[in-house]
Amino acid sequence: MSMHRIMIYTRFERLWHWLQAGAILTLLFTGLRIHGTHTLISFETAATIHNIVAIGLLVLWAFATFWLFTTSNWRHYMPTKQGLWRIIRFYSYGIFQGEHHPYHKAFWRKHNPLQAAAYLGLKIVIFPMVWISGLIYLYIVLGGSWSGLLNFPAAVAFTHTLAAFALILFLIIHLYMLTIGGSLIQHITPMINGFDEVDLSQVEEAYLEADEPNHIKDDINQSENHR
């Protein structure tokens, strides 16, 4: 096993991340306006933007889901207990002792166990809460109706609001994590150019050098050291 700078976030993944980030921020801003938390823009502007961006995000999610399953990238999000305790111990104790982050990204495991669990929760709990309630919302708002359903069901609004608050919570923690185990730039750069330090097995290294030479960007010294 050896550390290498390799392409860990491919172009689509980065595009997905940033479009999703932009969409979620826009949706939170406009959603909170619709909710009545602020009045920085008019209700109708907020509602229009919210609807359009929401439809856009749904399309993006459709592509992302397809991508996750066809490229096997879903494996990154499988929950694991292995190493979980060490991560928790680091955040709550080790970090204060000046220890280094115990986790090294692996080729098929680019998130630490806690991170993977958080992202999985986001994908299978919070996001579905948002889009299922949101789709019902859209369906009704754009003219759909159920027989027997007269009024907009408040439970839909409740779920949608609850999910939005959960997202805000996620965002706060997500952003704070950028400051842990490396500098802000170190954390953001991989999501811009795609490259990050990853612990590769010899097989993975050989594969990348042979088949994806553009995806491995070791400086010469480092790679010579490994040889």
Next chain:
Amino acid sequence: MERCLQYLQVSLLITCFSGMMVFATDAQSSETHTIEKTANPINTTANHSQFKALQQKFNSGPEVTKACLSCHNQAGKQIQKNIHWTWSYHNKKTGQLLGKEHLINNFCSNARGNEGMCAQCHISYGAKNFKLPKKQSQIDCLVCHDTTGSYYRLPPTKGSPACSILFAGKKPIQWEHVAQNVGLPRRSNCGSCHFNGGGGDNVKHGDLSSIMANPTKDVDIHMSPDGQNFACTACHVTKNHQWSGSRYQGLARDLKGTGKPGFRRVATSCESCHGLEPHPKDSIKHLTLNTHVKRVACQACHIPSFARGGVATRTFWDWRTAGRTKKGLGFMEENYTQGNGKKRETYWSIKGNFKNGENIVPYYAWYNGVNTYTTVDTHFDPTKPVDINHLEGSANDAASRIWPFKRMVTWLQYDKKYNNLVYTHLWGNDDESFWGNFKLKKAIARGMKDANKPFSGEVGFIKTYSYWPTTHMVAPKEKAVACMECHATDGRLNEIKGIYIAGHHHFTWLDKTAWLVIALTGSGILLHMLIRLFAAVRRKKS
């Protein structure tokens, strides 16, 4: 002698009906009017001035009517079925007898027993009580069909001698001229009564004032000569002298829309012209608005306020203060100046204290088209305000929508022992009429006796509400109510229950808990960060 007469005239004028006199003149003033559109635009095939039947000397209304009926030989029968004639309507949904013959309102309280005055607006000649004339020649065709603006009506009786002088001095009607110039009813024809409901310009409805004879587009997009120039009958579609759109037969949610091509719908609803999806499907906003149609009446957004255009409506009336005199004479105070500069009454001995208002944001309520009236026979709980017409409907009723109303607030006399509303004898040349004698108990006793209703003799005053659907004064679409006027913490629909309105309703505990959790997380992060910094500094030192 002259001075004496002058004094008498002035004081009596104030005592009685200076406001009422406006009726015939104000509203019908437009001889050079462009043709108003009706629901069934026709290029007429007849010139009434050339009809032999009309080329004769007329001395009275009934003579003209006979001439009309000599050609329009079904019109008499048709009219005698019309509510403008019967003043009575049996509501099959509530089983109640409605109409001016029966109801008590919270303006001048009752037409019943005061026909000598109120039947000025009954489409008959000489109806002095509810024993309606059977003769068709007693129908007044001209009040609706005069196009000259020179026709007018006076109260059938002169009332108390204190009031009689008022109705002298009108120019005699030129019957031949009027008869030869009949046509379809114009806004000013309907307006001669309906603009003056409640005893003066726009007093009652709030959305029907003399302004509506020639409104600007801003006041009414449909009826403005610069807009659609609709006559009232463009929407109040008529068939055989029966027209649609009575408050008594409310249709709060039209599910039929325009109907099939070629079939004119006898319906007075926005949807009967604009369809069930009235907004163009060209934006998310418009699609959203089309779904609002299901639960929100068109009028709720498209009439942002009523009593627009310069004429005030009465919003509050206090009968408790009626009957005050100065040196034995009634008096009037006019301390409200309305938009067009005219002064409006704030006190009148014969009626009590008033409040007037303009550009008023409506009162919104669920409404399914049915009103349950508090009639003279209804016994109520006097500890609570009484709804003269209780609006039926709720969020759980598919026929209901959120409708705008003018809510009239009046302290009205009632029978304090039997807890019911009363007929008050206001008008009459006798010593019991309130307008002349200012003795309320006596006037009520007479009013109830005439109607064969019991009266305990104990008079109290009760706070009453009446609700008038706001449905005229439709503004241009740019001036419709903005989304955020309802979708706001403090919005127009604060009183509306049973639905979730985004931006207005919140799950308060969810919001509170969520923001608390977010704040705690933020503080936790801050704490974590501080410990990291502190630990780093300490490590550096050691």
